[in-house]
Amino acid sequence: MIRLAFPAIDEREVQSVAAVLNTAQLVSGRLVERFEAELAERTGRKYGIAVSNGTTALALAMEALGVYGKQVIVPALTWPSPAHAAVLAGARPLLVDIDEKEWNIDPKDVAAAVTDETALIVAIDQFGVPARHEELAQAAAVRGTTPLFLEDAACALGSALGGRPCGSFGVVSIISFHPRKVITTGEGGMCLTDDGDLAERIRQSRNHGLDHKGRFVVARGNARMTEIQAAIGLAQLAKLEKIVARRREIAAHYRARLSDLPLSFQSAPDSAQRNEQSFGCVLHFGGESTRNRFIASARSMGVELGPLSHHLGVLPSLAPFGPHRPTPISAHVAQRGFALPIHSRLSDEEVETVIRTVRRCIEEVVSDDN
Ligand SMILES: Cc1ncc(COP(=O)(O)O)c(C=O)c1O
Known part of the structure; x- marks a missing residue:
């Protein structure tokens, strides 16, 4: 994996x-x-x-x-x-x-x-x-x-x-x-x-x-x-710069090689230098169940994807402190978002495998949904 x-x-x-x-x-x-x-x-x-x-x-x-x-x-x-x-x-x-x-x-x-x-x-x-x-x-x-x-x-x-x-x-x-x-x-x-x-x-x-x-x-x-x-x-x-530099290389590959797919990536302010702690993507179609099928399919092919984050607006732990403001964008990103493997131990070959697998799984869920 x-x-x-x-x-x-x-x-x-x-x-x-x-x-x-x-x-x-x-x-x-x-x-x-x-x-x-x-x-x-x-x-x-x-x-x-x-x-x-x-x-x-x-x-x-x-x-x-x-x-x-x-x-x-x-x-x-x-x-x-x-x-x-x-x-x-x-x-x-x-x-x-x-x-x-x-x-x-x-x-x-x-x-x-x-x-x-x-x-x-x-x-x-x-x-x-x-x-x-x-x-x-x-x-x-x-x-x-x-x-x-x-x-x-x-x-x-x-x-x-x-x-x-x-x-x-x-x-x-x-x-x-x-x-x-x-x-x-x-x-x-x-x-x-x-x-x-x-x-x-x-x-x-x-x-x-x-x-x-x-x-x-x-x-x-x-x-x-x-x-x-x-x-x-x-x-x-002592290794922070090296770790971040490798993460930036990997993120740049993902952005370049996945940009034609029906996915959004996280943007950043122009003057930002990011450490690429997580590489998040949001599907342009389907809902939570499509996203979950997509993650399961990639895992079955040996690539560990994970859900991106949580929409706090639906957590029972925070319900007593509501009503909160409407938070539709958070809900959308939480339901359709997933994270790709990113860490400094990933080899170039593994990065290519992640890219190939994501492309295949997108084709699979798009054809299932049609
Ligand atoms: C934005 C944010 N704040 C705080 C935390 C909490 O950090 P810890 O897991 O060290 O308690 C996390 C953990 O993932 C986080 O993502």
């Missing part, structure tokens, strides 16, 4: 982990601090706070931003984490729609949705394509109030907009190191910010509510990253 995703792990990560295991320091050590500092430097931020995963990074950031009891605007096409994190932080998520071409939160819908109740807007750089951060800030200011922006760059390490790295756009930005992301620590996440007070509040919340003087000042849990994870992360970070 040609896998949808495959982490770029080699002997370097294995040796880094072995080195940690041979010490007594498995948590709260030097490597987590180094990983935080290196990621902050790469994204041009003052502080990095490493945590156990991306969802926790979102929830701790939202809590530190004081969203309790308030409204948080979230795009309706994504993994549920940003909306669930809002709930975990005691806020009410409001779903808004995405842009038809870029599949990121639509500034027009943000302008229509924002009210005095809105404390925070989550701008996701979906699948590594930067959101239109400046336009969003202008759109959000329509009512004279200025909600804060959290950049969910879970998928976007290595992407940039106008030369500015993703991870630098929000009052807090977060990154995920889940194995589907461009670099991984197994599970892991990071909050990035320039605000020292916010950084301190997030640090306290990840570590039982302990402040820098060693006092338990708030009642919180444990969301720390281990030294083992940080060792993997540092080894991965």
Whole structure:
């Protein structure tokens, strides 16, 4: 099976982990601090706070931003984490729609949705394509109030907009190191910010509510990253450029060789440099069942395709926070969208096999549907 995703792990990560295991320091050590500092430097931020995963990074950031009891605007096409994190932080998520071409939160819908109740807007750089951060800030200011922006760059390490790295756009930005992301620590996440007070509040919340003087000042849990994870992360970070370069080559092949098919790809702003975290396609015909048949057919031929993402507007977990805004584009992309294998271990031959298989499966489902 040609896998949808495959982490770029080699002997370097294995040796880094072995080195940690041979010490007594498995948590709260030097490597987590180094990983935080290196990621902050790469994204041009003052502080990095490493945590156990991306969802926790979102929830701790939202809590530190004081969203309790308030409204948080979230795009309706994504993994549920940003909306669930809002709930975990005691806020009410409001779903808004995405842009038809870029599949990121639509500034027009943000302008229509924002009210005095809105404390925070989550701008996701979906699948590594930067959101239109400046336009969003202008759109959000329509009512004279200025909600804060959290950049969910879970998928976007290595992407940039106008030369500015993703991870630098929000009052807090977060990154995920889940194995589907461009670099991984197994599970892991990071909050990035320039605000020292916010950084301190997030640090306290990840570590039982302990402040820098060693006092338990708030009642919180444990969301720390281990030294083992940080060792993997540092080894991965050293390879980021190489990983992204290979992903860009593969994505360029897919775009060139599949462009005549009845499919849409995700567009990006002109000044965007994308990391190609996911390669999404949306079928121009059929519905969810056609898309599912298409995925099953490709899998039966040895190519692992997957559904692209989720329409949060239909999740039972978020129904109590409705009514949400109409989100037809998110529904459409979720029902007809699928992802192609993309990772730095794919050989040129495998990329050709994916292209041939997609072409064959499209012919198959088109003739079935006729
Ligand atoms: C946009 C987005 N935000 C947050 C997350 C959550 O990250 P994690 O899986 O590390 O909790 C994901 C995970 O896929 C995601 O896609």
